[in-house]
Amino acid sequence: MTETDTLFAPASGFGRAAVAVIRISGPGARDALVTLAGHLPAPRRLSLRSLRDPADGTELDRALVAWFPGPDTYSGEDMVELHLHGGAAVRMRVLATLARLPGCRAAEPGAFTRRAVLNGRMDLAEAEAVADLIDAETEGQRRQALRQLDGVLSRQVAAWRTEAIDCLAAAEAALDFSDEGDVDDVGLDAALFDRAARLRDAIAATLRDGHRGERLREGFTVVLAGVPNSGKSTLLNALSRRDVAIVSDSPGTTRDAIEVRLDLDGLPVLLVDTAGLRDTAEPVEAEGIVRTRARIDTADLVIVLVPPDGTVPDLGPSRSPVLTVRTKADLFAGSGIEETPATVTVSARTGAGMGALLDAIRAAAEAGLGTGDALITRARHRAALEACVTHLDRLSASPHGLPELAAEDLRLAVRALGAVAGHVGVEDVLDRLFSGFCIGK
Numbered sequence: 374m375t376e377t378d379t380l381f382a383p384a385s386g387f388g389r390a391a392v393a394v395i396r397i398s399g400p401g402a403r404d405a406l407v408t409l410a411g412h413l414p415a416p417r418r419l420s421l422r423s424l425r426d427p428a429d430g431t432e433l434d435r436a437l438v439a440w441f442p443g444p445d446t447y448s449g450e451d452m453v454e455l456h457l458h459g460g461a462a463v464r465m466r467v468l469a470t471l472a473r474l475p476g477c478r479a480a481e482p483g484a485f486t487r488r489a490v491l492n493g494r495m496d497l498a499e500a501e502a503v504a505d506l507i508d509a510e511t512e513g514q515r516r517q518a519l520r521q522l523d524g525v526l527s528r529q530v531a532a533w534r535t536e537a538i539d540c541l542a543a544a545e546a547a548l549d550f551s552d553e554g555d556v557d558d559v560g561l562d563a564a565l566f567d568r569a570a571r572l573r574d575a576i577a578a579t580l581r582d583g584h585r586g587e588r589l590r591e592g593f594t595v596v597l598a599g600v601p602n603s604g605k606s607t608l609l610n611a612l613s614r615r616d617v618a619i620v621s622d623s624p625g626t627t628r629d630a631i632e633v634r635l636d637l638d639g640l641p642v643l644l645v646d647t648a649g650l651r652d653t654a655e656p657v658e659a660e661g662i663v664r665t666r667a668r669i670d671t672a673d674l675v676i677v678l679v680p681p682d683g684t685v686p687d688l689g690p691s692r693s694p695v696l697t698v699r700t701k702a703d704l705f706a707g708s709g710i711e712e713t714p715a716t717v718t719v720s721a722r723t724g725a726g727m728g729a730l731l732d733a734i735r736a737a738a739e740a741g742l743g744t745g746d747a748l749i750t751r752a753r754h755r756a757a758l759e760a761c762v763t764h765l766d767r768l769s770a771s772p773h774g775l776p777e778l779a780a781e782d783l784r785l786a787v788r789a790l791g792a793v794a795g796h797v798g799v800e801d802v803l804d805r806l807f808s809g810f811c812i813g814k
Contacts, residue, residue, distance in 0.1 A: 379405060380488070381471045382480035383464060390459030395467060397453040398446075398485055401476040406440055406453045408474060409433070409467075416440050419456065426470050433470060434463050448485050449492025490795060497795025498527045501751060505590060512639030513589055513742075517750060526748055527794050529579075530758075534790040536572050537761075540565055541783040548776055566769060569783065573765035576758050579748055586747025587755070588673065592634060592643035593738040596668050596693075599678030600686050601649030604700035604721060608678065609633060609646040611721035612731070630668055637731065640738045645672070650686040669693065674737045694741075696733055702726060754793055761789035 379399030385392065397405055407413055408427050414420035417439065424433040437456040446452045457463050471477050483504075490500050502521030509515040543565055597605040613633040631646040645668055648661030669675055672693045678700045679685055688695070702720040717733055719726035749755050768782040 377476075378478045379474075379476050380480035380484050381405070381468070381477055382484070383468070384454070385459075387461070387464075389461065393457045393459040393464045395455040395457065395464070395471070396480075396485060397455070397471070397477075398448045398450050398480075398488060399476075400451065401474070402451040402453045403440070403442075405471065405474050405477060406438060409455075409470070410438055414438060414440050416442050424455070424457075424467065426466075428470075428473070433467050434458055444492065444494075447494065448488040449494040450488060496524075496527050498530070498754070498793055499524060500795075501753075505750065510634060511636045511641045514641055517586065517589055517747065520746060521750055525746075526750070526754065529748060530790055530793045533572060533576060533761075534787060534796075536568070537783060537787045537790060540569050540572070541780065541787055544776065544780040544783055548780055569765055569786075570769050573762055573769065576765075577762050580755065580758055580762065582747055582749060583741075583743050584749075584755075585741075585743040586750035587752060588742050589641065589747060590750050592641040593673045593741050594643045594645065594668075594671070595674045595676060595734060595737075596645045596647060596665075596672040597676050597678060598647055598650060598665065598669055598686060598688060599700075600651055600680070600684045603649065603678040603680040603684070603686075605646050605649070605678055606631075607721040608698075608700065608719070609644060611724070611727060612644060630664060637735045637738060640735065640742060642734060642738055650688075673741045674734070676734075694737060696737065698730060757789050757792045761786045764789065 377400060379397065379401035381395060381397045383393065384396040385394040403413065409424045410422040411425070414422065419437045419439050421435065422438045423435050424438075425431060426433055434457050436458070439454045439456070441452040441454075443450045443452065455467065457467060468479070472479060486495075486500050486503055489495050490497060495503075499522055502518050505518035506515065506522060509518050597609060599605050609631065612635065630648075633644045633646075635642040635644055647665035647668055648658065650662060650665060653659050653662065666689055669688055670693070675688065675693045675695045677686065677688065677695055677697045679697060681701050681704050697716045699718040700721070702718050702725050703723050717726055717730045719730050721727070749758065764782045764786040768779055768786075771778070
């Protein structure tokens with residue numbers, strides 16, 4: 374597919390619906406609309422038209438159409454939207470008709486947003502925010518994605534990049550034109566290094582955010598851990614309010630991690646049920662236990678379930694915060710079994726203590742995600758900013774070194790900052806990012 378193709382794709386979900394939207398973008402969008410609708414409607418207004426197949430004049434649908442002349446559009450190109458009746462037959466017939474038009478091609482995932490980036494309508498960080506907004510499941514994720522789409526990260530990085538470019542320009546001028554009388558011959562003096570150090574400190578301070586932006590975007594991970602039959606799967610079903618995991622008295626029923634996403638007052642929580650921790654010779658169960666320990670090591674919070682017999686699992690050298698929960702309270706209450714100290718005592722069957730458990734998880738998520746709005750929301754952003762800090766650190770470590778190396782460190786710092794918004798070396802990033810988009814976006 375070339376950038377001169379005219380793209381088309383459904384911009385609404387599949388299945389039976391009142392309205393189905395098809396989006397067309399590219400140099401042939403205007404002609405495609407005229408071919409289907411007979412003539413061009415007024416721009417940026419919904420107009421009722423009878424759509425016909427140019428091959429035989431068959432009426433396809435009576436639809437609302439909108440014509441958006443570029444470059445002031447989402448993609449930066451001429452665009453058309455067809456608001457069809459939402460039946461599958463209507464949608465598929467119109468798509469098949471578009472596919473026969475010269476120069477029209479079915480869009481790949483993210484193709485419209487990719488065009489927007491290539492045409493300067495948004496930068497790469499803002500395009501990522503579009504994907505995050507589509508995927509947002511909680512209020513917190515929605516707010517964070519909208520901030521990124523508004524350009525909060527892009528503006529800050531642009532300011533840092535401008536400062537780094539100014540430092541680089543001074544360094545290169547001192548190197549290349551030191552024999553010219555109108556060029557400052559102290560381009561590499563202490564003032565330049567102080568300026569670069571202040572830039573480095575500002576970026577480093579932003580990096581010390583506890584990864585809360587990435588955690589909010591991906592979800593606060595809570596792992597349920599315990600010995601077999603400690604009530605993990607029953608608790609998972611109770612917290613998710615549906616039968617997600619199989620519950621059985623047979624040890625080793627859960628072999629692999631089962632994930633459920635929860636929305637706790639706008640906070641995204643990823644709840645993970647895992648295989649029971651015990652010594653076993655059964656190879657499949659043993660592999661499940663290995664995976665359990667791997668999830669424990671990377672969890673934001675581990676909930677250790679202690680059954681009525683008081684058996685506490687060996688978590689190993691876990692660095693995750695741990696919340697101890699005494700389960701099956703309906704069995705040991707009044708039974709004469711001595712209770713062990715526990716942070717929370719619950720019964721998933723009767724609901725006793727479930728409110729307190731959710732409050733404890735919510736408090737842990739709030740603490741883990743931190744307060745305030747995050748600037749960095751993706752690992753790619755963090756890696757680029759860390760690379761910039763590394764180059765500025767190297768610059769500060771050798772203020773009396775070769776001026777050519779100092780200029781190169783500044784050049785690499787500028788390049789690292791440019792990668793955040795997509796100003797340099799982004800082709801591979803574009804391919805990876807937009808492959809995860811919806812078709813039609």
